[in-house]
Amino acid sequence: MEPTSEILRYAAFTTTPDGGNPAGVVLDATRLDDARMQAIAADVGYAETVFVTEAAVDGDSRRNRVRYFSPIAEVPFCGHATIALAVALSGRDGAGTFVFDTPVGPVAIETTAQGAEVTASFTSIEPRVAEFPDGVLTTLLGLLGVSLDDLNPAYPPMIAFAGNWHPILVFAKRKTFDSFVFDPDSMRTLMDAQNWAGTVTTLYEMGPGEFDARNLFPVGTITEDPATGSAAASFGGYLRLLSLVEPPSRVIVHQGSHVGRPSVLTVDIPSSGGIIVSGGAVEIS
Numbered sequence: 001m002e003p004t005s006e007i008l009r010y011a012a013f014t015t016t017p018d019g020g021n022p023a024g025v026v027l028d029a030t031r032l033d034d035a036r037m038q039a040i041a042a043d044v045g046y047a048e049t050v051f052v053t054e055a056a057v058d059g060d061s062r063r064n065r066v067r068y069f070s071p072i073a074e075v076p077f078c079g080h081a082t083i084a085l086a087v088a089l090s091g092r093d094g095a096g097t098f099v100f101d102t103p104v105g106p107v108a109i110e111t112t113a114q115g116a117e118v119t120a121s122f123t124s125i126e127p128r129v130a131e132f133p134d135g136v137l138t139t140l141l142g143l144l145g146v147s148l149d150d151l152n153p154a155y156p157p158m159i160a161f162a163g164n165w166h167p168i169l170v171f172a173k174r175k176t177f178d179s180f181v182f183d184p185d186s187m188r189t190l191m192d193a194q195n196w197a198g199t200v201t202t203l204y205e206m207g208p209g210e211f212d213a214r215n216l217f218p219v220g221t222i223t224e225d226p227a228t229g230s231a232a233a234s235f236g237g238y239l240r241l242l243s244l245v246e247p248p249s250r251v252i253v254h255q256g257s258h259v260g261r262p263s264v265l266t267v268d269i270p271s272s273g274g275i276i277v278s279g280g281a282v283e284i285s
Contacts, residue, residue: 005029007044010084013227013255013263013279015117020256020263021227022284023081024049025088029067034074041069047217047225050081057101062093065101071220075197076103077163079122079229079277086111086120087281104163121268121278122229124162127237132159132167136194140167143187144180144202152205155244162233162275164198170205177204177214178258184218191218201231206254209245211235213255226256227263229277236267236275247271 005026014020024044029037029051041049047070054065066085068078086098086109095113099106109122132140137157141147151157155170171177180202191200199215206212213232217225225231232253239245247269256263268276 005032007040007049008088009044009046009284010088010281011261011284012080012083012087012281013229013265014261015280015282017282017284019226019261020279020281021080021225021261022046023078023084025081025085026051027088027092028055029053030055037067037069038074042071042220045071045220047219047222048075048078048081050078050085052085054101060099062097063099063101064089067103074103075164077107077230079163079231079233080227082107082109082122083120083229083277083279084281086122087118088283090118090120102163107163117280119278119280121276122233123274123276124230124233124237125274127160127162127234127241127275129161129238129241130159130165132157133194136190139190140169140200143182143190145182146171146176146180150176155203155205156242158238158242160201160234160238160241162230162237164230164234165194165196166198166201166231166234167196168235168238169200169202171202174204177202177212182216184223187216188218198234199225199228199231201228201235203235203253209250210252211254212257213253214258215255224259226259226261227265227279228255229265229279232265232267232277233275236269236277240269240275245269
């Protein structure tokens with residue numbers, strides 16, 4: 001008999017089920033093999049589904065081994081699914097601290113409950129930034145139909161890492177940011193060739209410490225991700241490593257309005273260590 005596990009559905013970085021980024025959550029995947037987890041993720045059809053593959057690691061009831069799958073492949077880390085899982089576990093086990101052993105290393109999550117609302121915060125692994133390889137930035141801008149002149153000169157285009165590698169492009173003008181279009185297949189080809197397992201992260205500075213984001217993630221029927229925790233963490237690391245903020249500082253990232261699922265991600269940037277990304281999650285009935 002084929003192993004089955006209950007599949008929960010949560011929207012992360014929102015307080016309403018029709019906002020945020022939906023994630024599949026499987027609290028008991030101990031009997032599921034890779035092929036079955038991949039099939040479940042494809043069937044759920046969300047950007048990611050998170051699976052608890054081992055509970056109570058080393059006897060710690062609040063430590064779990066987890067894996068993340070998009071509809072087409074396993075991904076190293078997924079922020080919104082991490083938030084969704086933490087909120088789901090808080091409902092079962094009570095709010096507090098959890099540790100998830102992920103493919104990129106252990107990630108600590110704090111959850112707090114205020115009435116029925118639960119907020120979760122994860123601390124990323126140590127962030128890094130890198131230059132674009134030769135020719136890749138030109139190719140990426142070409143796919144978006146924009147040029148270097150369309151980017152905000154205060155924010156150099158780089159690739160940032162806090163669990164997944166994310167290209168970071170900050171646009172100078174709202175209109176360009178809102179209106180660019182791209183071919184999903186061509187973008188996916190570039191992302192796969194560059195081993196960008198996360199999203200292509202594009203932003204616009206709305207005001208001091210506040211950004212709007214479009215995260216390009218062509219997979220299945222999805223073209224843009226409504227809320228991307230790993231991208232928010234990578235952006236926080238980018239801001240600190242390029243000395244674009246004075247830590248400790250907080251940045252608010254709005255995302256998802258371009259795909260009809262508005263989201264809010266709170267990014268806390270300490271002077272050292274991982275970046276802290278916070279948000280709520282609600283079950284989708």
